[in-house]
Amino acid sequence: MSGVPRFSVAIPTYNRLRTFLPEAIRGVLRQSFADFELIVSDNGSTDGTSDHVRSLADPRVRLVRHQATMPAGEHFAALLREAQGEYVILHQDDDLLHRDFLLRADAAFREFPSAVMYGTPIWRQVHGRGYHSRLMRPRAGHDDMAILSDEPVLFEGDYAAVQFFDPIRQFLHPTLAMRNTALRAIGGFDPGSTFQSDLVTQARLLFQGPLVYDPRPGGVSRVHLTNFMRTKSKAFRKSFFRASYLEIIASFERAGVRWQPLLEEYLGKLSEKEIIACLYEWTYYRAPVELQNIGFAALRRTQNSRGRYLRRCLTKLGVRNIVRHWMSRRANEPQERRGD
Numbered sequence: 001m002s003g004v005p006r007f008s009v010a011i012p013t014y015n016r017l018r019t020f021l022p023e024a025i026r027g028v029l030r031q032s033f034a035d036f037e038l039i040v041s042d043n044g045s046t047d048g049t050s051d052h053v054r055s056l057a058d059p060r061v062r063l064v065r066h067q068a069t070m071p072a073g074e075h076f077a078a079l080l081r082e083a084q085g086e087y088v089i090l091h092q093d094d095d096l097l098h099r100d101f102l103l104r105a106d107a108a109f110r111e112f113p114s115a116v117m118y119g120t121p122i123w124r125q126v127h128g129r130g131y132h133s134r135l136m137r138p139r140a141g142h143d144d145m146a147i148l149s150d151e152p153v154l155f156e157g158d159y160a161a162v163q164f165f166d167p168i169r170q171f172l173h174p175t176l177a178m179r180n181t182a183l184r185a186i187g188g189f190d191p192g193s194t195f196q197s198d199l200v201t202q203a204r205l206l207f208q209g210p211l212v213y214d215p216r217p218g219g220v221s222r223v224h225l226t227n228f229m230r231t232k233s234k235a236f237r238k239s240f241f242r243a244s245y246l247e248i249i250a251s252f253e254r255a256g257v258r259w260q261p262l263l264e265e266y267l268g269k270l271s272e273k274e275i276i277a278c279l280y281e282w283t284y285y286r287a288p289v290e291l292q293n294i295g296f297a298a299l300r301r302t303q304n305s306r307g308r309y310l311r312r313c314l315t316k317l318g319v320r321n322i323v324r325h326w327m328s329r330r331a332n333e334p335q336e337r338r339g340d
Contacts, residue, residue, distance in 0.1 A: 007036040007102050007177065008085030012075050013093035014043040015074075017052055018092035019220065027219075028091065029058065033102035037062060041079040044069035051234035074198035077189040083180060087118070090189075090198070091174035094227075095303035096220040105177045108212045115154065116182040117202070119171030120218030133217045134171040136163060137269040143262045152214045157206035162262040164199050164248050165291065167241075167281040171211075173198060182208050192232070196240075196247045203251040205334075212333035229239075241285040249288060260294060265296035275299045276316045289328040 009028050013021050021040075026276065028038050032284065042049045044164040053063045064082055080088055087109065091097065104117045105262055118143070121133035138153055163170060182205055183189065190201045224230075233253060252259040279295040281287070296313075303309035313322060 005037045005085040008083035008088045010039045011091045015026045016093045017047045027096045073192035077191040080189045087177045112212040115212040116179045117211045117221040119176040120214045122175045125218045133140045155211040160211040161203040161206040207255040272302040283325045289332040
């Protein structure tokens, strides 16, 4: 391939040759838009991954081989430094891209040249319920016609980033493309010391410009027993998600962007059921109490009486999560007093 490609699709992988990697690669190589490079980064695999990639003999494919296995954040950061395209897609080795994803992304960036990111919903398989996806909420509110119109919508970056507090991710890798110059301007992909480096990077990027959002699903996030989070203990998951919320808040604060009013506005677009789903996660994982308080205030505004509000809290969140919220508030009280 000569010249700068329009897109760089980057697949980090480790020992997935016998399962998901070949399909992920085929999904990229079958794209209806031809101007791209595919970088496969082998993070010290022992299953013949590098030999398989070399055997493809496709000029669009480039192999990067690491002899020693790197931490995930460092691996992603190193991989995206290899990307030469105008726009980059970080593509997990167990997911799939829609064959028109790059075509749609190219059209969206041409229509909205100020955008630093293009994103779409992603299909997820729910056992016994088929495939599901969920749309982001524009500031103007949800409109069913948006599903049928196939027209991208421009989101202000900070309003898009605040939706990372929602435990149901409406846009995530691989169905998002990032402007490479903007990514380099913020120092590249955040290597992080934890597993939240992807969300931190996306938030930092969105503080630089808007997201162009396409309502058409752009791929499949595959659900299987070896998904990262499914292999971890309950204690790890609790620590992980609490750290996620802390790091997202820190990203907003470092950028000087007030997340509280943005989150209040966002929750105002959600139904009672969706707010309860957020609150369930925030109390269960003991997210920062300020985040929980904003959620409870949003739920209270959806109720026509205090009695009904209390019943919804008890029946939908459960006594244990109410106790967790109370304990979070108690733990935060000394800090609040010192701030008075």
